[in-house]
Amino acid sequence: MVPEPEFESYYGRPILKQPTWKTPDVPLYLFLGGLAGCSALLAEGAAATGRPELERVARIAAASGAAAGTVALVHDLGRPERFLMMLRVLKPTSPLSVGSFILAPFSAFSGAAAASQLTGWFPRLGRLAGAGAAVFGPPLATYTAALVANTAVPAWHEAHRELPFVFGGSGAQAAGGLAMMLVPVDQAAPARRMALAGAAVEILAAERILQKGLVAEPYRIGLPGRLMTTARNATAVGSAITLLAGKRSRLLAVLAGATYVGASLATRFGIFEAGMESARDPKYTVVPQRDRKQDKLSG
Template sequence: MVPRAEFQSYYGRPVIKPPTWKTPDVPAYFFLGGLAGASSAMATLAEIGGRPRLVRIGTLAAGLGAAGGTAALIHDLGRPERFLNMLRVFKPTSPLSMGSWLLASFGTLSGAAAASTVTGLLPRAGTAARAGAAVLSPVMMTYTAVLVADTAVPIWHDGHRELPFVFAGGSLTSGGGLGMVCAPPKDSGPARAMAVAGAGLELVAEQRMSSRLGMVAEPYHRGRSGRWMRAGKLLTAAGALGTLAARRSRVASVASGAALLAGALCTRFGVFDAGMVSAKDPKYTVVPQRHSHDHEH
């Protein structure tokens, strides 16, 4: 009898090189980019529905969120010129290249719209910039998920089907939550709808992803990353339920919106930390390979 082959890494060292991204820069970048994209979409919906206060809130949040996300990314990179260097190449097959151009384009448009809103200057140009940013908003909400899924990190790479939906849901939740915090209940109807839809999408996609990945999804349930994910689920669910009372109560609207924002932020930190654990522990790379080897034989 030939003994069963055992797959293990060299002296238990990581099989893949963990990403050099830092906390809190990168998870904050994930969160702020998604918040900016959702806020831009909310501003456009509010404009169609004739809710000028929510238009202003969404426009300013989009501009500030994009600026904050870009600042977090540049801080993680270490030097501003590194971000500018990424714009020297336009490569459609590279998520990093396309993400850099997307962030620069969306940031420019949303910043112009926010500046016009604050100063009152060039209102037509501001409206056009807001519309342009809204066109890019769905991609802003999901491209960071595509970016991490394109890496060799097992929990991110294997979750490529659901991760964009998790990020899209969290983005909608955070954008809607911010609208609920900043606008009175009579003006925040679109924000509440966005928040509830986002919460449902995020929670369902996250559950499906964990079930499908099996053992590879362990970091989502254990240790610090597991605590982040559990907090995200509880806050998101509580915030979504709170939208029922938020229709009539300003206090409930602020509390529910704050819970939704915090839930989306916790989930981003949980996904990031889980990726670091998945990259550093060789079993998440080795064991699936062993199962694949056994299946083939």
Template structure:
């Protein structure tokens, strides 16, 4: 057998670059925000912090609603989302993600509607709703929180399951990156919306989420050899450097802003902006690796050389 040579026709991409537009990285962010906010809400519910619970529930509903809009916009027609519910395929991240959204969305909606119970009239049917909604909301909040880890991480699995070189090779790290980013963005909501005396869980969530996100992104930028390069240069590199600065600043601000409403709010905004930059940076890094054939050809040659050396 003649030696195998991996080449590209006149430098054209070997892997077809993703055709996704801005709505997919936006979907990645809002899904993580919904997951982190629902965890924040149940933390406020358990510890008796109503402002934190309210902020988390309302943010979770708003974010998952935005996720549905972005996903349907990418699919082109709402019916395509509905058609994906005709099957449940555990080997397909998209199918699993569709069912996760289907469970999480209504639960987050019921929990958010329950926040309106105190403003309902006390007499008649609305009064009955006022008494029934809070316990129903507590149960729905727990359903959303239990589903939240899957919602936060399945998009990382979805990207890694493609043939895009820098996404596929980062399959161990991408779900961890997205989990940390989800926690940080949820904490950002709490720091922005809750008074400082109730923001203790949000501060702890901010530090934990930032630490997980920064560590996982560092591995993505250093562990993959040549395939880490797209995350360090160009648009992706600029976005991920900005994300690192914003996330670190948000975590530090969460710690030092224990008594300052302004510092806490600035820290929350930094965490949210850092989460946006992380999602867009990971997205653009993968797209760049698909467009340049060297990120497909060179790793193939290296794998062939290793197999040849191993006999």
């Protein structure tokens, strides 16, 4: 019997050029964008249902997340003017260009809404700004999935259908979890519902990614595997606490909220590291290509 040959590249060299994105700048940007975008939605829902404490916390979270995310993005770019240069032209075929035109107005709207909330000035304009932030919130929470999937990195590109749901769900549980930590339980019902819904969406979408054969391997092994496993377990624990006692115990609500936020952060770092690992190892590029070619020939 001839043993199955093991894949080897030319002198073991990578085939793809690894992304030059920095750690932790880019994973933090992915996390903060989701947190900010979903917090803006949560704030608008709180304003509509008369929950002032929840609205205040979510408005501040949206503005702070957008500001911190912009700082992380600019630090990764190296020079602030590079971000400003991206706003000169809108290129619909570029997720980074489109994302810049999502981040800029979202930051302005969410900042104005938070300032109005804190000072009490111009409440009607603040409410309009909050509505504007809520419109840009879902695109901000999910466009980064298109940003990473629109590359040749196998672990990201092959999951292009699932990543928007993972990012959206992860952002929702982070926003809901942060509000659960900072808002009294009698006003935090929308935050609990958002966190639970986001957790369910993220778990289902992430499980679909893990079923993608060889290209899903980086999500299961090494540092990315540990991060994704930690995120999955933490999400399950946070959801169980929320369902059993989240609306009765302030202490347990804070614990569940912190678990949600930590799980969302681990998910973003896990996905980022899985993509980098798949770019380093050429087998994740070549073997699936060979398999697809063989399927076409046999079909």
